[in-house]
Amino acid sequence: MADSTRAGDGAPTLHDVAAAAGVSFSTVSNVIRNHPHVREATRKRVLDAIAAVGYRPNLVARNLRSGRSGVIGLAVPELNQSYFAQLADDVIRAAGAEGYVVLVEQTGGRRERERELLRDPRLALTDGTLISPLGLTRDDAKDIALGRPVVVLGQPLLDEADHLTMQHEAAARAATTHLIEGGRNRIVLLGAHPAEQGTTASLRRDGYRAALEAAGLATPDELVVPIEVWDRHHGAAAMWELLRSGTVFDAVFAMNDDLALGAMRALHERGVHMPADVAVIGFDDIDEGRYSYPSLSTVDPGRRQIAELAVAMLLERIMGTTDAAPGRMVAPDFRIVVRESSTT
Amino acid sequence: MADSTRAGDGAPTLHDVAAAAGVSFSTVSNVIRNHPHVREATRKRVLDAIAAVGYRPNLVARNLRSGRSGVIGLAVPELNQSYFAQLADDVIRAAGAEGYVVLVEQTGGRRERERELLRDPRLALTDGTLISPLGLTRDDAKDIALGRPVVVLGQPLLDEADHLTMQHEAAARAATTHLIEGGRNRIVLLGAHPAEQGTTASLRRDGYRAALEAAGLATPDELVVPIEVWDRHHGAAAMWELLRSGTVFDAVFAMNDDLALGAMRALHERGVHMPADVAVIGFDDIDEGRYSYPSLSTVDPGRRQIAELAVAMLLERIMGTTDAAPGRMVAPDFRIVVRESSTT
DNA sequence: TCGTCGGTTTACAACGTTGCAATTGCAACG
DNA sequence: CGTTGCAATTGCAACGTTGTAAACCGACGA
Known part of the structure; x- marks a missing residue:
C-alpha cells in the first residue's frame, strides 16, 4: 500500500517501480508497452510493483517523446x-x-x-x-x-x-421560403452583420434575400436588423427596439435560435401572438426550442x-x-x- | 520569412534558432526567459532569428521541465x-x-x-x-x-x-417556502433521487420537506417525483406522466431549471395556466429562464x-x-x- | 603586467518517457 | 564443449525545454 520507495513529493516514476521490482527501468517500460519478450514471472513482479508504489505514467513526458x-x-x-x-x-x-x-x-x-x-x-x-x-x-x-x-x-x-x-445560404433560403409559403410577406431578418462578406451572417442573409426575391417580395432595409451578438439578450433587446419603432412585420427569421427565443420573449411581453400575428423561425435546432412556448420552428443543420x-x-x-x-x-x-x- | 534552416518536418526548436542566430541555444533560452544579462545586440539578433525561423516554444517540453x-x-x-x-x-x-x-x-x-x-x-x-x-x-x-x-x-x-x-438545503427550503407563501399547498418536487444520501438531490429534497413541515403541510409520496436525468426531456416526460395520473397539485419545485422548463412545456400542452393554476420554481438561474414564457422563477445559487x-x-x-x-x-x-x- | 570583478555567454544535467541497439543468459545443436 | 539462435533484459540516446554552474572576456585598479 505505502510508497516507501519514494523520495520527495513527486509522483513515482518508472525508476521507482524498477527499484521496487528489482529490475531495470527499461524492463518496466517494456511491461507497460506490452513488449512481447518479457518473462511471465517478471511481468507479474513488475505489475505488482506498479500497484505497490502507485505508479501512473507521466503523460507529459510520454507526449514529449511521442x-x-x-x-x-x-x-x-x-x-x-x-x-x-x-x-x-x-x-x-x-x-x-x-x-x-x-x-x-x-x-x-x-x-x-x-x-x-x-x-x-x-x-x-x-x-x-x-x-x-x-x-x-x-x-x-x-x-x-x-x-x-x-x-x-x-x-x-x-x-x-x-x-x-x-x-447556410440554401438553409436560410428554405427557412424564409417556409415563412413565405405560410402567407407572410413582411419578414424580419434578425441578426445581420452588415459589413461582412463570406461569414455565416452574410450567407444566411443572402439566402433570406434570395427567397424574398424569388417570391417577388421586396427587402426593405428596416426589416434587416443588425445584431452583433447572437444571444437571447440581444435578440430580446433588438425586438423591443423594433416594436418600439412601429415597424410592421408578420414574421421573423432569426439567425439562430437564441435570438429567436429572445425575440419571442419580447413579442410575448407586447402581447403579440405567435404564430397568429407573427410567425417565427430560428436556426440551429437547439434543444430548448422543443420546449419553448410556442415551440420554435427552426433549421436543423445536423x-x-x-x-x-x-x-x-x-x-x-x-x-x-x-x-x-x-x-x-x-x-x-x-x-x-x-x-x-x-x-x- | 522562409525557414530554410529547418530539417525534417518538425517545428523549429531552440537549436534551430540558435543556429540561425549564431549563438548557443542557451543564449536563445536566456532571451526567451528574459534573463537579465544578455547584451542588447545579442537579444536583437536572437529575436530576429526567432521571427525568421518561426519559432514557437514547445509547451509540452516546457511542462515536462516545469x-x-x-x-x-x-x-x-x-x-x-x-x-x-x-x-x-x-x-x-x-x-x-x-x-x-x-x-x-x-x-x-x-x-x-x-x-x-x-x-x-x-x-x-x-x-x-x-x-x-x-x-x-x-x-x-x-x-x-x-x-x-x-x-x-x-x-x-x-x-x-x-x-x-x-x-442546497436552505435554498430548496426557501424556494419551497416561497411557493407556500404564495398560497400553494400541494407542491410537487420534481427530480428526486430516492435512494441517495448526501447528494445534491437528497439535500434539496430535505429542504423541500423541511419547508413543508414548518408550514404544517404533509408531503404525500405521489408529489415527490423521481427523475434520474435532470434535463428538459425528462422533466417534460415526468410531468406528462404526473398529469396523466390525475394527481392534484398547485405548484412545482423542480430540482433545476431544465426540469422546470420541460415541465412547463407539458403543462402548456395540457392547457394548465401558470402561475394561475400551477406555480413553478426551478433552481440554477440559467439564462433561458429569463426568456421563457412565463419567465421562470428560480434560485440563483451565485x-x-x-x-x-x-x-x-x-x-x-x-x-x-x-x-x-x-x-x-x-x-x-x-x-x-x-x-x-x-x-x- | 597581473588579478579581480563585473557582465555575458555557454555547457550540461535534469524532467520521465520511448524505442532501438546492445548485452546477457540459456538451450539446443553440431 | 564451443557455436548459434533466440528470448529476455538492459543501456542509452533522444524528445525540447529550464536553470544552475562554469567559462569567457574585457576593463579596471593595484
Whole structure:
C-alpha cells in the first residue's frame, strides 16, 4: 500500500517501480508497452510493483517523446450560447470515443481573439484544433501559418486547413421560403452583420434575400436588423427596439435560435401572438426550442453529424491517415423543422 | 520569412534558432526567459532569428521541465444541461484570466465515470481538477487517492480535496417556502433521487420537506417525483406522466431549471395556466429562464461567483500559495428570483 | 603586467518517457 | 564443449525545454 520507495513529493516514476521490482527501468517500460519478450514471472513482479508504489505514467513526458498529446482544441464563441454548448457536448463525445479529450476555448466571436487563438503557441499543447469562427474573414486569416491540423467549421478561410461548411445560404433560403409559403410577406431578418462578406451572417442573409426575391417580395432595409451578438439578450433587446419603432412585420427569421427565443420573449411581453400575428423561425435546432412556448420552428443543420464528421476529419489529419490536400466538405443535409411558432 | 534552416518536418526548436542566430541555444533560452544579462545586440539578433525561423516554444517540453501544464480539468455531467454549459463558460473565463486553459470532460452524472475520472491518469495532463459530481457518494469515493489538487463542487466527498458547497438545503427550503407563501399547498418536487444520501438531490429534497413541515403541510409520496436525468426531456416526460395520473397539485419545485422548463412545456400542452393554476420554481438561474414564457422563477445559487471562487481555490493549491489543510467552503448566498411563473 | 570583478555567454544535467541497439543468459545443436 | 539462435533484459540516446554552474572576456585598479 505505502510508497516507501519514494523520495520527495513527486509522483513515482518508472525508476521507482524498477527499484521496487528489482529490475531495470527499461524492463518496466517494456511491461507497460506490452513488449512481447518479457518473462511471465517478471511481468507479474513488475505489475505488482506498479500497484505497490502507485505508479501512473507521466503523460507529459510520454507526449514529449511521442509528439502527441491526445488532446484536441475546440474554439467556439461561447458556451453560454446553447448551440455551441451542444456542439461542444457532441465534439467531446465524438473525440472521447476515439480516446481524445477536448480543451475548450472561448473566442466571444471576436476576430482578433479568433486570430490570436490560431497562432497561439498554447495550442501547441493540442494535436489539432476545431474552430467555429464567427468574426474571422479570409482577409484576417491571410497571414496565418498553421503548420498543424485544423478543421474550420464554416466558410473556406485558411489555405492549410480542412473546412466543413454548412449550407447556410440554401438553409436560410428554405427557412424564409417556409415563412413565405405560410402567407407572410413582411419578414424580419434578425441578426445581420452588415459589413461582412463570406461569414455565416452574410450567407444566411443572402439566402433570406434570395427567397424574398424569388417570391417577388421586396427587402426593405428596416426589416434587416443588425445584431452583433447572437444571444437571447440581444435578440430580446433588438425586438423591443423594433416594436418600439412601429415597424410592421408578420414574421421573423432569426439567425439562430437564441435570438429567436429572445425575440419571442419580447413579442410575448407586447402581447403579440405567435404564430397568429407573427410567425417565427430560428436556426440551429437547439434543444430548448422543443420546449419553448410556442415551440420554435427552426433549421436543423445536423449538428451532431457535423460534430462527428469534424472530429473524424481532424483525427484523420492528426493520425496522418490521409494525404489528401486540405479541402472542403459540405455538411450533410439541413432540414426545416416546423413547430408551433410558424404553423399557419 | 522562409525557414530554410529547418530539417525534417518538425517545428523549429531552440537549436534551430540558435543556429540561425549564431549563438548557443542557451543564449536563445536566456532571451526567451528574459534573463537579465544578455547584451542588447545579442537579444536583437536572437529575436530576429526567432521571427525568421518561426519559432514557437514547445509547451509540452516546457511542462515536462516545469511540472506544470497551465491546464485545469473541469468535469461536469454534460454541457447539454444549460447550467453546466454556463458554469463551464464561467470557469473558462475565470481560468483564462489567470492564464490557464480548461479541458472539459463529461461524466453524464454516472458515479463510475466520475470515479474513473478522478483516478484516470489522463488527468495528469492537467495541473488540477474541478469536478461537479452528481452520482458519486462518500462511499464510492472512499478509496480514491488523488495526490493532486482537486476542488469538488458539492458535498464533502474526498478527504484530500477542497470542497465548495452550495447551500442546497436552505435554498430548496426557501424556494419551497416561497411557493407556500404564495398560497400553494400541494407542491410537487420534481427530480428526486430516492435512494441517495448526501447528494445534491437528497439535500434539496430535505429542504423541500423541511419547508413543508414548518408550514404544517404533509408531503404525500405521489408529489415527490423521481427523475434520474435532470434535463428538459425528462422533466417534460415526468410531468406528462404526473398529469396523466390525475394527481392534484398547485405548484412545482423542480430540482433545476431544465426540469422546470420541460415541465412547463407539458403543462402548456395540457392547457394548465401558470402561475394561475400551477406555480413553478426551478433552481440554477440559467439564462433561458429569463426568456421563457412565463419567465421562470428560480434560485440563483451565485453560479458566477462559485465558478470564480472554485477556480481561485484550485489555483491556490496548484501554485502552492496556501498550506491550509483541505477544507470546505460554503458558497456565498443564494437568492430567490421571483419571475412570472410563481407570481401570485 | 597581473588579478579581480563585473557582465555575458555557454555547457550540461535534469524532467520521465520511448524505442532501438546492445548485452546477457540459456538451450539446443553440431 | 564451443557455436548459434533466440528470448529476455538492459543501456542509452533522444524528445525540447529550464536553470544552475562554469567559462569567457574585457576593463579596471593595484
